[in-house]
Amino acid sequence: MESRFQHIFLVVLWLTALPLMTPSAIAKSISEAVDENTIVDQSAITKIERREVLEDLLDSENFEIGVQLGVLAIEDFESNLWISGQLTYHINEYFYAKALYGNAKAGETSFERLSNVPPLLTNKQRKLEYYGLNIGYNLLPGEVFISKTLAFNSLFSIELGGGSTDFAGDSQFTVNLSANYRLFLTDWLTWDIAMTDYIFDTSITGERKTTHNLNFTTGVAFYF
Structure with missing residues (x-):
């Protein structure tokens, strides 16, 4: 419950300061928030299996x-x-x-x-x-x-x-x-x-x- 109120407080604080921020600062803030809060699920990353394909070349006889x-x-x-x-x-x-x-x-x-x-x-x-x-x-x-x-x-x-x-x-x-x-x-x-x-x-x-x-x-x- 306490964690939910903390999130609400931070969102209100950010929206209040938003009109005072420059566009570059807004972009930087959003980027930092994404970097800090994004959790990468390694198990969800698709692993591509690479295989070697050998083409059977034709003989060079003329x-x-x-x-x-x-x-x-x-x-x-x-x-x-x-x-x-x-x-x-x-x-x-x-x-x-x-x-x-x-x-x-x-x-x-x-x-x-x-x-x-x-x-x-x-x-x-x-x-x-x-x-x-x-x-x-x-x-x-x-x-x-x-x-x-x-x-x-x-x-x-x-x-x-x-x-x-x-x-x-x-x-x-x-x-x-x-x-x-x-x-x-x-x-x-x-x-x-x-x-x-x-x-x-x-x-x-x-x-x-x-x-x-x-x-x-x-x-x-x-x-x-």
Whole structure:
């Protein structure tokens, strides 16, 4: 009870002296009162546990060899199984050069299926082979989170290349445009998904035209 009256007396005394004090003195008085009467509960202070996070860096090898399996939609000749291989040299963290070989076997045209006519191509001529060289640019590096504790590095890149397509007994200069997505399963193994358009001229169906042959592949690549 006595302690309560003491507090009331001090508050009245302070309010009485308040009009006579300068603003700086008021601020100093409030600061001293807070410092003297504030009790810090140490148990209430949040303790942040720090942990060391080690990022698994990719190997510094510049060469990559890979194999892919997919589908090639040869214009006028159905969609067909595509098998390819590649050898890549990484010039720096942004640019790389890729040597590529792929092959597929063309199906029948709609004209051949609907009309009772001899095949336009022999079995040997239906084999399509591509040899080329691409220049790639790594555009969007990132990460893929499978769970709270599991994440993989990823990379999206675009490619421009040229080469030769052997098809229907003829060789044609070919330009290709490609988009490639890579997921780094380890520091030396990647899983690749790619979409490519192989563009070349042909006159197999009787008229000269530029064909777009879309290709979807997936595969693995090894760094060494």
